[in-house]
Amino acid sequence: MQELQINAVSTELNKAIQQKIDLKTKPLGALGMLEKIAFKVCQIQQTTTPQLSKPAILVCAGDHGITQEKVSPFPQEVTFQMVMNFLGGGAAINVFCRQNNIQLLVADTGVNFDFEANEQLLDLKVRKGTRNFAVEPAMTREECQTAMTNGAKVIEQLHLEGTNIVGFGEMGIGNTTAATALLCKYTGISANEASGAGTGLDAEGILHKASVIDKALQLHAEISHPLDILATFGGYEIATICGAILKAAELNMVILSDGFIATSALIAAHAINPNVTDYCLFAHESNEQGHKLMLKHLKAEPILHLGLRLGEGTGSAVAYPLVQSAVCFMNEMSSFEDAGVSNKE
Structure with missing residues:
Protein backbone atom coordinates (compact mmCIF):
# COMPACT_ATOMS: atom_id res chain seq x y z
CA MET A 1 0.00 0.00 0.00
CA GLN A 2 1.45 3.35 -1.01
CA GLU A 3 2.07 5.93 1.69
CA LEU A 4 -0.88 8.28 2.11
CA GLN A 5 -0.85 12.00 2.74
CA ILE A 6 -2.74 12.43 6.01
CA ASN A 7 -2.51 15.95 7.36
CA ALA A 8 -3.41 17.04 10.86
CA VAL A 9 -6.83 18.69 10.86
CA SER A 10 -6.53 22.48 10.50
CA THR A 11 -7.34 24.61 13.55
CA GLU A 12 -7.98 27.71 11.44
CA LEU A 13 -11.77 27.62 11.90
CA ASN A 14 -11.74 26.54 15.57
CA LYS A 15 -12.71 29.97 16.91
CA ALA A 16 -15.56 30.43 14.41
CA ILE A 17 -16.88 26.91 15.07
CA GLN A 18 -16.85 27.38 18.84
CA GLN A 19 -18.42 30.82 18.58
CA LYS A 20 -21.30 29.44 16.50
CA ILE A 21 -21.88 26.66 19.06
CA ASP A 22 -21.72 29.08 21.99
CA LEU A 23 -24.21 31.55 20.46
CA LYS A 24 -26.98 28.97 20.06
CA THR A 25 -30.02 29.54 22.30
CA LYS A 26 -28.74 27.58 25.29
CA PRO A 27 -26.38 28.00 28.22
CA LEU A 28 -22.71 27.47 27.37
CA GLY A 29 -21.94 23.75 27.11
CA ALA A 30 -25.56 22.76 27.78
CA LEU A 31 -25.62 20.22 24.92
CA GLY A 32 -22.61 18.46 26.39
CA MET A 33 -21.14 15.73 24.21
CA LEU A 34 -23.25 16.84 21.22
CA GLU A 35 -21.30 20.09 21.18
CA LYS A 36 -18.01 18.21 21.09
CA ILE A 37 -19.26 16.01 18.25
CA ALA A 38 -20.46 19.04 16.28
CA PHE A 39 -17.12 20.78 16.80
CA LYS A 40 -15.20 17.71 15.60
CA VAL A 41 -17.31 17.19 12.47
CA CYS A 42 -17.00 20.89 11.60
CA GLN A 43 -13.25 20.74 12.14
CA ILE A 44 -12.85 17.65 9.93
CA GLN A 45 -14.98 19.18 7.18
CA GLN A 46 -13.51 22.68 7.70
CA THR A 47 -16.89 24.35 7.76
CA THR A 48 -19.40 25.82 10.21
CA THR A 49 -22.24 24.19 8.24
CA PRO A 50 -21.41 20.45 8.38
CA GLN A 51 -23.23 17.81 6.35
CA LEU A 52 -23.45 14.02 6.67
CA SER A 53 -23.75 12.23 3.36
CA LYS A 54 -24.49 8.58 2.56
CA PRO A 55 -23.21 6.98 5.81
CA ALA A 56 -21.68 3.53 5.39
CA ILE A 57 -20.29 0.74 7.56
CA LEU A 58 -17.82 -1.78 6.18
CA VAL A 59 -17.86 -5.13 8.01
CA CYS A 60 -14.77 -7.25 7.32
CA ALA A 61 -14.58 -10.97 8.09
CA GLY A 62 -11.51 -13.16 8.44
CA ASP A 63 -10.28 -16.28 10.20
CA HIS A 64 -7.32 -16.64 12.53
CA GLY A 65 -4.70 -19.36 12.87
CA ILE A 66 -4.31 -18.50 16.56
CA THR A 67 -7.54 -20.46 17.19
CA GLN A 68 -5.30 -23.57 17.06
CA GLU A 69 -4.24 -22.53 20.58
CA LYS A 70 -7.84 -22.92 21.86
CA VAL A 71 -8.26 -19.23 22.67
CA SER A 72 -11.98 -19.12 21.78
CA PRO A 73 -14.93 -21.19 23.03
CA PHE A 74 -16.51 -20.96 19.55
CA PRO A 75 -15.39 -23.09 16.57
CA GLN A 76 -13.88 -21.35 13.54
CA GLU A 77 -16.84 -22.13 11.28
CA VAL A 78 -18.88 -19.53 13.18
CA THR A 79 -17.04 -16.89 11.13
CA PHE A 80 -18.51 -17.97 7.80
CA GLN A 81 -21.87 -18.76 9.41
CA MET A 82 -22.07 -15.19 10.71
CA VAL A 83 -21.11 -13.83 7.28
CA MET A 84 -24.09 -15.74 5.89
CA ASN A 85 -26.21 -14.16 8.63
CA PHE A 86 -24.99 -10.68 7.56
CA LEU A 87 -25.88 -11.48 3.95
CA GLY A 88 -29.29 -12.73 5.05
CA GLY A 89 -29.97 -9.50 6.93
CA GLY A 90 -30.41 -11.13 10.33
CA ALA A 91 -27.49 -9.83 12.40
CA ALA A 92 -27.56 -6.92 14.84
CA ILE A 93 -25.57 -4.74 12.45
CA ASN A 94 -28.19 -5.32 9.73
CA VAL A 95 -30.95 -4.22 12.11
CA PHE A 96 -29.20 -1.02 13.22
CA CYS A 97 -28.08 -0.08 9.71
CA ARG A 98 -31.64 -0.49 8.43
CA GLN A 99 -32.95 1.57 11.33
CA ASN A 100 -30.57 4.44 10.62
CA ASN A 101 -30.40 4.27 6.81
CA ILE A 102 -26.73 3.33 6.81
CA GLN A 103 -25.30 1.46 3.82
CA LEU A 104 -23.83 -1.87 4.94
CA LEU A 105 -20.98 -3.49 3.05
CA VAL A 106 -19.78 -6.99 3.98
CA ALA A 107 -16.33 -8.19 2.88
CA ASP A 108 -14.62 -11.57 2.97
CA THR A 109 -11.01 -10.61 3.68
CA GLY A 110 -9.76 -14.04 4.73
CA VAL A 111 -12.50 -16.45 5.79
CA ASN A 112 -11.58 -20.14 5.75
CA PHE A 113 -14.51 -20.98 3.48
CA ASP A 114 -15.39 -20.89 -0.22
CA PHE A 115 -18.35 -18.56 -0.67
CA GLU A 116 -20.49 -18.75 -3.77
CA ALA A 117 -20.47 -15.55 -5.83
CA ASN A 118 -22.80 -13.06 -4.18
CA GLU A 119 -23.28 -9.45 -5.25
CA GLN A 120 -23.79 -8.53 -1.58
CA LEU A 121 -20.36 -9.89 -0.59
CA LEU A 122 -17.15 -8.06 -1.44
CA ASP A 123 -14.47 -10.61 -2.33
CA LEU A 124 -11.33 -9.19 -0.72
CA LYS A 125 -9.97 -12.58 0.36
CA VAL A 126 -6.18 -12.57 0.68
CA ARG A 127 -5.86 -16.10 2.08
CA LYS A 128 -8.07 -18.62 3.91
CA GLY A 129 -7.21 -17.39 7.38
CA THR A 130 -4.02 -16.15 8.96
CA ARG A 131 -1.24 -18.36 10.28
CA ASN A 132 -0.84 -19.13 13.97
CA PHE A 133 1.13 -16.20 15.36
CA ALA A 134 2.10 -18.26 18.40
CA VAL A 135 4.35 -20.15 15.95
CA GLU A 136 5.02 -17.76 13.02
CA PRO A 137 3.84 -14.35 11.76
CA ALA A 138 0.10 -14.28 11.01
CA MET A 139 0.67 -12.67 7.62
CA THR A 140 3.56 -11.86 5.35
CA ARG A 141 4.27 -8.14 4.96
CA GLU A 142 3.02 -8.38 1.37
CA GLU A 143 -0.26 -10.05 2.41
CA CYS A 144 -0.80 -7.36 5.05
CA GLN A 145 -0.21 -4.60 2.50
CA THR A 146 -2.59 -6.28 0.04
CA ALA A 147 -5.33 -6.33 2.68
CA MET A 148 -4.68 -2.68 3.53
CA THR A 149 -4.83 -1.69 -0.14
CA ASN A 150 -8.11 -3.59 -0.52
CA GLY A 151 -9.62 -1.58 2.34
CA ALA A 152 -8.36 1.69 0.88
CA LYS A 153 -9.96 0.90 -2.49
CA VAL A 154 -13.37 0.28 -0.90
CA ILE A 155 -13.18 3.65 0.84
CA GLU A 156 -12.06 5.38 -2.34
CA GLN A 157 -15.14 4.03 -4.13
CA LEU A 158 -17.48 5.04 -1.30
CA HIS A 159 -16.00 8.53 -1.35
CA LEU A 160 -16.56 8.77 -5.10
CA GLU A 161 -20.21 7.83 -4.49
CA GLY A 162 -20.62 10.67 -1.99
CA THR A 163 -20.03 9.03 1.40
CA ASN A 164 -18.36 11.35 3.92
CA ILE A 165 -18.84 9.37 7.16
CA VAL A 166 -17.85 5.73 7.60
CA GLY A 167 -17.68 3.12 10.34
CA PHE A 168 -16.08 -0.31 10.50
CA GLY A 169 -17.11 -3.66 11.90
CA GLU A 170 -15.60 -7.13 11.90
CA MET A 171 -16.23 -10.82 12.34
CA GLY A 172 -13.59 -13.44 13.02
CA ILE A 173 -13.34 -16.15 15.65
CA GLY A 174 -10.06 -15.57 17.49
CA ASN A 175 -9.78 -11.91 16.61
CA THR A 176 -9.94 -10.64 20.19
CA THR A 177 -6.69 -12.53 20.75
CA ALA A 178 -5.14 -10.84 17.71
CA ALA A 179 -6.44 -7.44 18.82
CA THR A 180 -5.09 -7.97 22.35
CA ALA A 181 -1.66 -8.92 21.01
CA LEU A 182 -1.64 -5.78 18.84
CA LEU A 183 -2.60 -3.64 21.84
CA CYS A 184 0.22 -5.15 23.90
CA LYS A 185 2.85 -4.78 21.19
CA TYR A 186 1.96 -1.23 20.18
CA THR A 187 1.57 0.11 23.74
CA GLY A 188 3.70 -2.08 26.01
CA ILE A 189 0.69 -3.08 28.13
CA SER A 190 1.00 -6.61 29.54
CA ALA A 191 -1.03 -9.53 28.20
CA ASN A 192 -2.51 -10.16 31.65
CA GLU A 193 -3.80 -6.59 31.90
CA ALA A 194 -5.13 -6.47 28.33
CA SER A 195 -6.81 -9.88 27.98
CA GLY A 196 -10.59 -10.17 28.28
CA ALA A 197 -13.44 -12.63 27.79
CA GLY A 198 -13.83 -12.21 24.01
CA THR A 199 -16.71 -14.41 22.89
CA GLY A 200 -17.25 -15.77 26.39
CA LEU A 201 -14.11 -17.20 28.02
CA ASP A 202 -14.22 -17.96 31.72
CA CYS A 242 -6.50 -0.33 8.99
CA GLY A 243 -5.97 0.49 5.31
CA ALA A 244 -9.55 1.76 5.05
CA ILE A 245 -9.08 4.04 8.07
CA LEU A 246 -5.89 5.53 6.64
CA LYS A 247 -7.60 6.21 3.30
CA ALA A 248 -10.69 7.70 4.95
CA ALA A 249 -8.48 10.09 6.91
CA GLU A 250 -6.60 11.09 3.75
CA LEU A 251 -9.97 11.87 2.11
CA ASN A 252 -11.11 14.01 5.09
CA MET A 253 -13.97 11.67 5.93
CA VAL A 254 -15.49 11.40 9.40
CA ILE A 255 -14.50 8.02 10.89
CA LEU A 256 -16.82 6.43 13.45
CA SER A 257 -14.50 4.17 15.42
CA ASP A 258 -16.23 1.12 16.92
CA GLY A 259 -15.19 -1.41 19.55
CA PHE A 260 -12.20 -3.52 20.49
CA ILE A 261 -11.26 -5.17 17.17
CA ALA A 262 -11.96 -2.13 15.00
CA THR A 263 -9.97 0.03 17.42
CA SER A 264 -7.00 -2.37 17.19
CA ALA A 265 -6.98 -1.51 13.47
CA LEU A 266 -7.08 2.17 14.42
CA ILE A 267 -4.18 1.73 16.85
CA ALA A 268 -2.19 0.18 13.99
CA ALA A 269 -3.18 3.07 11.69
CA HIS A 270 -2.25 5.56 14.44
CA ALA A 271 1.19 3.92 14.78
CA ILE A 272 1.64 4.34 11.02
CA ASN A 273 0.33 7.95 10.99
CA PRO A 274 -0.73 9.60 14.28
CA ASN A 275 -2.85 12.19 12.43
CA VAL A 276 -5.61 9.61 11.75
CA THR A 277 -7.27 10.20 15.11
CA ASP A 278 -7.95 13.81 14.09
CA TYR A 279 -10.68 12.35 11.86
CA CYS A 280 -12.22 9.98 14.43
CA LEU A 281 -15.30 10.04 16.57
CA PHE A 282 -15.28 7.24 19.13
CA ALA A 283 -18.71 5.64 19.08
CA HIS A 284 -18.60 3.83 22.42
CA GLU A 285 -16.54 2.21 25.12
CA SER A 286 -16.78 -1.56 24.82
CA ASN A 287 -17.16 -3.88 27.77
CA GLU A 288 -14.13 -5.81 26.46
CA GLN A 289 -11.23 -5.38 28.89
CA GLY A 290 -8.68 -4.08 26.38
CA HIS A 291 -10.90 -1.47 24.74
CA LYS A 292 -10.75 0.87 27.73
CA LEU A 293 -6.95 0.64 27.52
CA MET A 294 -7.03 1.39 23.80
CA LEU A 295 -9.18 4.48 24.31
CA LYS A 296 -6.85 5.68 27.06
CA HIS A 297 -3.83 5.16 24.78
CA LEU A 298 -5.52 7.20 22.03
CA LYS A 299 -6.72 9.87 24.51
CA ALA A 300 -10.22 9.25 23.19
CA GLU A 301 -13.58 10.21 24.69
CA PRO A 302 -16.31 7.72 23.74
CA ILE A 303 -19.82 8.93 22.91
CA LEU A 304 -21.68 5.99 24.47
CA HIS A 305 -21.26 3.63 27.45
CA LEU A 306 -23.81 0.89 26.80
CA GLY A 307 -21.89 -2.21 27.90
CA LEU A 308 -21.64 -3.40 24.28
CA ARG A 309 -19.15 -6.10 23.29
CA LEU A 310 -20.62 -7.53 20.11
CA GLY A 311 -18.46 -6.04 17.37
CA GLU A 312 -19.83 -6.01 13.81
CA GLY A 313 -19.75 -2.20 13.89
CA THR A 314 -22.87 -2.12 16.07
CA GLY A 315 -21.57 0.64 18.34
CA SER A 316 -20.95 2.91 15.36
CA ALA A 317 -24.41 2.23 13.93
CA VAL A 318 -26.08 2.98 17.27
CA ALA A 319 -24.03 6.17 17.78
CA TYR A 320 -24.70 7.55 14.30
CA PRO A 321 -28.07 9.22 15.16
CA LEU A 322 -26.29 11.23 17.86
CA VAL A 323 -23.81 12.50 15.27
CA GLN A 324 -26.84 13.45 13.16
CA SER A 325 -28.30 15.31 16.15
CA ALA A 326 -25.05 17.23 16.60
CA VAL A 327 -24.98 18.27 12.94
CA CYS A 328 -28.68 19.20 13.00
CA PHE A 329 -28.40 21.50 16.01
CA MET A 330 -25.36 23.14 14.42
CA ASN A 331 -27.29 23.91 11.24
CA GLU A 332 -30.86 24.41 12.43
CA MET A 333 -30.86 25.72 16.00
CA SER A 334 -31.33 29.48 16.32
CA SER A 335 -28.73 31.79 17.74
CA PHE A 336 -29.69 34.28 20.48
CA GLU A 337 -29.68 37.05 17.87
CA ASP A 338 -31.80 35.10 15.35
CA ALA A 339 -34.41 34.20 17.96
CA GLY A 340 -34.51 37.58 19.68
CA VAL A 341 -33.61 35.92 22.97
CA SER A 342 -31.49 37.82 25.47
CA ASN A 343 -28.09 36.25 26.07
CA LYS A 344 -26.44 36.34 29.46
CA GLU A 345 -24.54 39.53 30.18
Whole structure:
Protein backbone atom coordinates (compact mmCIF):
# COMPACT_ATOMS: atom_id res chain seq x y z
CA MET A 1 0.00 0.00 0.00
CA GLN A 2 1.45 3.35 -1.01
CA GLU A 3 2.07 5.93 1.69
CA LEU A 4 -0.88 8.28 2.11
CA GLN A 5 -0.85 12.00 2.74
CA ILE A 6 -2.74 12.43 6.01
CA ASN A 7 -2.51 15.95 7.36
CA ALA A 8 -3.41 17.04 10.86
CA VAL A 9 -6.83 18.69 10.86
CA SER A 10 -6.53 22.48 10.50
CA THR A 11 -7.34 24.61 13.55
CA GLU A 12 -7.98 27.71 11.44
CA LEU A 13 -11.77 27.62 11.90
CA ASN A 14 -11.74 26.54 15.57
CA LYS A 15 -12.71 29.97 16.91
CA ALA A 16 -15.56 30.43 14.41
CA ILE A 17 -16.88 26.91 15.07
CA GLN A 18 -16.85 27.38 18.84
CA GLN A 19 -18.42 30.82 18.58
CA LYS A 20 -21.30 29.44 16.50
CA ILE A 21 -21.88 26.66 19.06
CA ASP A 22 -21.72 29.08 21.99
CA LEU A 23 -24.21 31.55 20.46
CA LYS A 24 -26.98 28.97 20.06
CA THR A 25 -30.02 29.54 22.30
CA LYS A 26 -28.74 27.58 25.29
CA PRO A 27 -26.38 28.00 28.22
CA LEU A 28 -22.71 27.47 27.37
CA GLY A 29 -21.94 23.75 27.11
CA ALA A 30 -25.56 22.76 27.78
CA LEU A 31 -25.62 20.22 24.92
CA GLY A 32 -22.61 18.46 26.39
CA MET A 33 -21.14 15.73 24.21
CA LEU A 34 -23.25 16.84 21.22
CA GLU A 35 -21.30 20.09 21.18
CA LYS A 36 -18.01 18.21 21.09
CA ILE A 37 -19.26 16.01 18.25
CA ALA A 38 -20.46 19.04 16.28
CA PHE A 39 -17.12 20.78 16.80
CA LYS A 40 -15.20 17.71 15.60
CA VAL A 41 -17.31 17.19 12.47
CA CYS A 42 -17.00 20.89 11.60
CA GLN A 43 -13.25 20.74 12.14
CA ILE A 44 -12.85 17.65 9.93
CA GLN A 45 -14.98 19.18 7.18
CA GLN A 46 -13.51 22.68 7.70
CA THR A 47 -16.89 24.35 7.76
CA THR A 48 -19.40 25.82 10.21
CA THR A 49 -22.24 24.19 8.24
CA PRO A 50 -21.41 20.45 8.38
CA GLN A 51 -23.23 17.81 6.35
CA LEU A 52 -23.45 14.02 6.67
CA SER A 53 -23.75 12.23 3.36
CA LYS A 54 -24.49 8.58 2.56
CA PRO A 55 -23.21 6.98 5.81
CA ALA A 56 -21.68 3.53 5.39
CA ILE A 57 -20.29 0.74 7.56
CA LEU A 58 -17.82 -1.78 6.18
CA VAL A 59 -17.86 -5.13 8.01
CA CYS A 60 -14.77 -7.25 7.32
CA ALA A 61 -14.58 -10.97 8.09
CA GLY A 62 -11.51 -13.16 8.44
CA ASP A 63 -10.28 -16.28 10.20
CA HIS A 64 -7.32 -16.64 12.53
CA GLY A 65 -4.70 -19.36 12.87
CA ILE A 66 -4.31 -18.50 16.56
CA THR A 67 -7.54 -20.46 17.19
CA GLN A 68 -5.30 -23.57 17.06
CA GLU A 69 -4.24 -22.53 20.58
CA LYS A 70 -7.84 -22.92 21.86
CA VAL A 71 -8.26 -19.23 22.67
CA SER A 72 -11.98 -19.12 21.78
CA PRO A 73 -14.93 -21.19 23.03
CA PHE A 74 -16.51 -20.96 19.55
CA PRO A 75 -15.39 -23.09 16.57
CA GLN A 76 -13.88 -21.35 13.54
CA GLU A 77 -16.84 -22.13 11.28
CA VAL A 78 -18.88 -19.53 13.18
CA THR A 79 -17.04 -16.89 11.13
CA PHE A 80 -18.51 -17.97 7.80
CA GLN A 81 -21.87 -18.76 9.41
CA MET A 82 -22.07 -15.19 10.71
CA VAL A 83 -21.11 -13.83 7.28
CA MET A 84 -24.09 -15.74 5.89
CA ASN A 85 -26.21 -14.16 8.63
CA PHE A 86 -24.99 -10.68 7.56
CA LEU A 87 -25.88 -11.48 3.95
CA GLY A 88 -29.29 -12.73 5.05
CA GLY A 89 -29.97 -9.50 6.93
CA GLY A 90 -30.41 -11.13 10.33
CA ALA A 91 -27.49 -9.83 12.40
CA ALA A 92 -27.56 -6.92 14.84
CA ILE A 93 -25.57 -4.74 12.45
CA ASN A 94 -28.19 -5.32 9.73
CA VAL A 95 -30.95 -4.22 12.11
CA PHE A 96 -29.20 -1.02 13.22
CA CYS A 97 -28.08 -0.08 9.71
CA ARG A 98 -31.64 -0.49 8.43
CA GLN A 99 -32.95 1.57 11.33
CA ASN A 100 -30.57 4.44 10.62
CA ASN A 101 -30.40 4.27 6.81
CA ILE A 102 -26.73 3.33 6.81
CA GLN A 103 -25.30 1.46 3.82
CA LEU A 104 -23.83 -1.87 4.94
CA LEU A 105 -20.98 -3.49 3.05
CA VAL A 106 -19.78 -6.99 3.98
CA ALA A 107 -16.33 -8.19 2.88
CA ASP A 108 -14.62 -11.57 2.97
CA THR A 109 -11.01 -10.61 3.68
CA GLY A 110 -9.76 -14.04 4.73
CA VAL A 111 -12.50 -16.45 5.79
CA ASN A 112 -11.58 -20.14 5.75
CA PHE A 113 -14.51 -20.98 3.48
CA ASP A 114 -15.39 -20.89 -0.22
CA PHE A 115 -18.35 -18.56 -0.67
CA GLU A 116 -20.49 -18.75 -3.77
CA ALA A 117 -20.47 -15.55 -5.83
CA ASN A 118 -22.80 -13.06 -4.18
CA GLU A 119 -23.28 -9.45 -5.25
CA GLN A 120 -23.79 -8.53 -1.58
CA LEU A 121 -20.36 -9.89 -0.59
CA LEU A 122 -17.15 -8.06 -1.44
CA ASP A 123 -14.47 -10.61 -2.33
CA LEU A 124 -11.33 -9.19 -0.72
CA LYS A 125 -9.97 -12.58 0.36
CA VAL A 126 -6.18 -12.57 0.68
CA ARG A 127 -5.86 -16.10 2.08
CA LYS A 128 -8.07 -18.62 3.91
CA GLY A 129 -7.21 -17.39 7.38
CA THR A 130 -4.02 -16.15 8.96
CA ARG A 131 -1.24 -18.36 10.28
CA ASN A 132 -0.84 -19.13 13.97
CA PHE A 133 1.13 -16.20 15.36
CA ALA A 134 2.10 -18.26 18.40
CA VAL A 135 4.35 -20.15 15.95
CA GLU A 136 5.02 -17.76 13.02
CA PRO A 137 3.84 -14.35 11.76
CA ALA A 138 0.10 -14.28 11.01
CA MET A 139 0.67 -12.67 7.62
CA THR A 140 3.56 -11.86 5.35
CA ARG A 141 4.27 -8.14 4.96
CA GLU A 142 3.02 -8.38 1.37
CA GLU A 143 -0.26 -10.05 2.41
CA CYS A 144 -0.80 -7.36 5.05
CA GLN A 145 -0.21 -4.60 2.50
CA THR A 146 -2.59 -6.28 0.04
CA ALA A 147 -5.33 -6.33 2.68
CA MET A 148 -4.68 -2.68 3.53
CA THR A 149 -4.83 -1.69 -0.14
CA ASN A 150 -8.11 -3.59 -0.52
CA GLY A 151 -9.62 -1.58 2.34
CA ALA A 152 -8.36 1.69 0.88
CA LYS A 153 -9.96 0.90 -2.49
CA VAL A 154 -13.37 0.28 -0.90
CA ILE A 155 -13.18 3.65 0.84
CA GLU A 156 -12.06 5.38 -2.34
CA GLN A 157 -15.14 4.03 -4.13
CA LEU A 158 -17.48 5.04 -1.30
CA HIS A 159 -16.00 8.53 -1.35
CA LEU A 160 -16.56 8.77 -5.10
CA GLU A 161 -20.21 7.83 -4.49
CA GLY A 162 -20.62 10.67 -1.99
CA THR A 163 -20.03 9.03 1.40
CA ASN A 164 -18.36 11.35 3.92
CA ILE A 165 -18.84 9.37 7.16
CA VAL A 166 -17.85 5.73 7.60
CA GLY A 167 -17.68 3.12 10.34
CA PHE A 168 -16.08 -0.31 10.50
CA GLY A 169 -17.11 -3.66 11.90
CA GLU A 170 -15.60 -7.13 11.90
CA MET A 171 -16.23 -10.82 12.34
CA GLY A 172 -13.59 -13.44 13.02
CA ILE A 173 -13.34 -16.15 15.65
CA GLY A 174 -10.06 -15.57 17.49
CA ASN A 175 -9.78 -11.91 16.61
CA THR A 176 -9.94 -10.64 20.19
CA THR A 177 -6.69 -12.53 20.75
CA ALA A 178 -5.14 -10.84 17.71
CA ALA A 179 -6.44 -7.44 18.82
CA THR A 180 -5.09 -7.97 22.35
CA ALA A 181 -1.66 -8.92 21.01
CA LEU A 182 -1.64 -5.78 18.84
CA LEU A 183 -2.60 -3.64 21.84
CA CYS A 184 0.22 -5.15 23.90
CA LYS A 185 2.85 -4.78 21.19
CA TYR A 186 1.96 -1.23 20.18
CA THR A 187 1.57 0.11 23.74
CA GLY A 188 3.70 -2.08 26.01
CA ILE A 189 0.69 -3.08 28.13
CA SER A 190 1.00 -6.61 29.54
CA ALA A 191 -1.03 -9.53 28.20
CA ASN A 192 -2.51 -10.16 31.65
CA GLU A 193 -3.80 -6.59 31.90
CA ALA A 194 -5.13 -6.47 28.33
CA SER A 195 -6.81 -9.88 27.98
CA GLY A 196 -10.59 -10.17 28.28
CA ALA A 197 -13.44 -12.63 27.79
CA GLY A 198 -13.83 -12.21 24.01
CA THR A 199 -16.71 -14.41 22.89
CA GLY A 200 -17.25 -15.77 26.39
CA LEU A 201 -14.11 -17.20 28.02
CA ASP A 202 -14.22 -17.96 31.72
CA ALA A 203 -11.45 -16.83 34.13
CA GLU A 204 -9.30 -19.88 33.33
CA GLY A 205 -9.76 -19.28 29.59
CA ILE A 206 -8.70 -15.64 29.92
CA LEU A 207 -5.52 -16.68 31.74
CA HIS A 208 -4.79 -19.20 28.97
CA LYS A 209 -5.35 -16.52 26.31
CA ALA A 210 -2.97 -14.17 28.13
CA SER A 211 -0.29 -16.86 28.35
CA VAL A 212 -0.58 -17.61 24.62
CA ILE A 213 -0.23 -13.91 23.82
CA ASP A 214 2.67 -13.51 26.24
CA LYS A 215 4.62 -16.36 24.60
CA ALA A 216 3.90 -14.93 21.14
CA LEU A 217 5.13 -11.50 22.22
CA GLN A 218 8.36 -13.10 23.40
CA LEU A 219 8.70 -15.09 20.17
CA HIS A 220 8.36 -11.94 18.06
CA ALA A 221 10.08 -9.56 20.51
CA GLU A 222 12.44 -8.06 17.93
CA ILE A 223 9.70 -6.81 15.58
CA SER A 224 9.26 -3.04 15.85
CA HIS A 225 8.04 -1.48 12.58
CA PRO A 226 4.29 -0.66 12.81
CA LEU A 227 3.51 -2.52 9.58
CA ASP A 228 5.46 -5.60 10.68
CA ILE A 229 3.63 -5.61 14.02
CA LEU A 230 0.29 -5.58 12.18
CA ALA A 231 1.42 -8.38 9.85
CA THR A 232 2.76 -10.50 12.72
CA PHE A 233 -0.17 -10.33 15.14
CA GLY A 234 -3.12 -9.02 13.14
CA GLY A 235 -5.78 -10.51 10.91
CA TYR A 236 -6.81 -9.89 7.33
CA GLU A 237 -9.96 -8.13 8.53
CA ILE A 238 -7.94 -5.93 10.90
CA ALA A 239 -5.42 -5.03 8.17
CA THR A 240 -8.22 -4.28 5.71
CA ILE A 241 -9.87 -1.95 8.23
CA CYS A 242 -6.50 -0.33 8.99
CA GLY A 243 -5.97 0.49 5.31
CA ALA A 244 -9.55 1.76 5.05
CA ILE A 245 -9.08 4.04 8.07
CA LEU A 246 -5.89 5.53 6.64
CA LYS A 247 -7.60 6.21 3.30
CA ALA A 248 -10.69 7.70 4.95
CA ALA A 249 -8.48 10.09 6.91
CA GLU A 250 -6.60 11.09 3.75
CA LEU A 251 -9.97 11.87 2.11
CA ASN A 252 -11.11 14.01 5.09
CA MET A 253 -13.97 11.67 5.93
CA VAL A 254 -15.49 11.40 9.40
CA ILE A 255 -14.50 8.02 10.89
CA LEU A 256 -16.82 6.43 13.45
CA SER A 257 -14.50 4.17 15.42
CA ASP A 258 -16.23 1.12 16.92
CA GLY A 259 -15.19 -1.41 19.55
CA PHE A 260 -12.20 -3.52 20.49
CA ILE A 261 -11.26 -5.17 17.17
CA ALA A 262 -11.96 -2.13 15.00
CA THR A 263 -9.97 0.03 17.42
CA SER A 264 -7.00 -2.37 17.19
CA ALA A 265 -6.98 -1.51 13.47
CA LEU A 266 -7.08 2.17 14.42
CA ILE A 267 -4.18 1.73 16.85
CA ALA A 268 -2.19 0.18 13.99
CA ALA A 269 -3.18 3.07 11.69
CA HIS A 270 -2.25 5.56 14.44
CA ALA A 271 1.19 3.92 14.78
CA ILE A 272 1.64 4.34 11.02
CA ASN A 273 0.33 7.95 10.99
CA PRO A 274 -0.73 9.60 14.28
CA ASN A 275 -2.85 12.19 12.43
CA VAL A 276 -5.61 9.61 11.75
CA THR A 277 -7.27 10.20 15.11
CA ASP A 278 -7.95 13.81 14.09
CA TYR A 279 -10.68 12.35 11.86
CA CYS A 280 -12.22 9.98 14.43
CA LEU A 281 -15.30 10.04 16.57
CA PHE A 282 -15.28 7.24 19.13
CA ALA A 283 -18.71 5.64 19.08
CA HIS A 284 -18.60 3.83 22.42
CA GLU A 285 -16.54 2.21 25.12
CA SER A 286 -16.78 -1.56 24.82
CA ASN A 287 -17.16 -3.88 27.77
CA GLU A 288 -14.13 -5.81 26.46
CA GLN A 289 -11.23 -5.38 28.89
CA GLY A 290 -8.68 -4.08 26.38
CA HIS A 291 -10.90 -1.47 24.74
CA LYS A 292 -10.75 0.87 27.73
CA LEU A 293 -6.95 0.64 27.52
CA MET A 294 -7.03 1.39 23.80
CA LEU A 295 -9.18 4.48 24.31
CA LYS A 296 -6.85 5.68 27.06
CA HIS A 297 -3.83 5.16 24.78
CA LEU A 298 -5.52 7.20 22.03
CA LYS A 299 -6.72 9.87 24.51
CA ALA A 300 -10.22 9.25 23.19
CA GLU A 301 -13.58 10.21 24.69
CA PRO A 302 -16.31 7.72 23.74
CA ILE A 303 -19.82 8.93 22.91
CA LEU A 304 -21.68 5.99 24.47
CA HIS A 305 -21.26 3.63 27.45
CA LEU A 306 -23.81 0.89 26.80
CA GLY A 307 -21.89 -2.21 27.90
CA LEU A 308 -21.64 -3.40 24.28
CA ARG A 309 -19.15 -6.10 23.29
CA LEU A 310 -20.62 -7.53 20.11
CA GLY A 311 -18.46 -6.04 17.37
CA GLU A 312 -19.83 -6.01 13.81
CA GLY A 313 -19.75 -2.20 13.89
CA THR A 314 -22.87 -2.12 16.07
CA GLY A 315 -21.57 0.64 18.34
CA SER A 316 -20.95 2.91 15.36
CA ALA A 317 -24.41 2.23 13.93
CA VAL A 318 -26.08 2.98 17.27
CA ALA A 319 -24.03 6.17 17.78
CA TYR A 320 -24.70 7.55 14.30
CA PRO A 321 -28.07 9.22 15.16
CA LEU A 322 -26.29 11.23 17.86
CA VAL A 323 -23.81 12.50 15.27
CA GLN A 324 -26.84 13.45 13.16
CA SER A 325 -28.30 15.31 16.15
CA ALA A 326 -25.05 17.23 16.60
CA VAL A 327 -24.98 18.27 12.94
CA CYS A 328 -28.68 19.20 13.00
CA PHE A 329 -28.40 21.50 16.01
CA MET A 330 -25.36 23.14 14.42
CA ASN A 331 -27.29 23.91 11.24
CA GLU A 332 -30.86 24.41 12.43
CA MET A 333 -30.86 25.72 16.00
CA SER A 334 -31.33 29.48 16.32
CA SER A 335 -28.73 31.79 17.74
CA PHE A 336 -29.69 34.28 20.48
CA GLU A 337 -29.68 37.05 17.87
CA ASP A 338 -31.80 35.10 15.35
CA ALA A 339 -34.41 34.20 17.96
CA GLY A 340 -34.51 37.58 19.68
CA VAL A 341 -33.61 35.92 22.97
CA SER A 342 -31.49 37.82 25.47
CA ASN A 343 -28.09 36.25 26.07
CA LYS A 344 -26.44 36.34 29.46
CA GLU A 345 -24.54 39.53 30.18
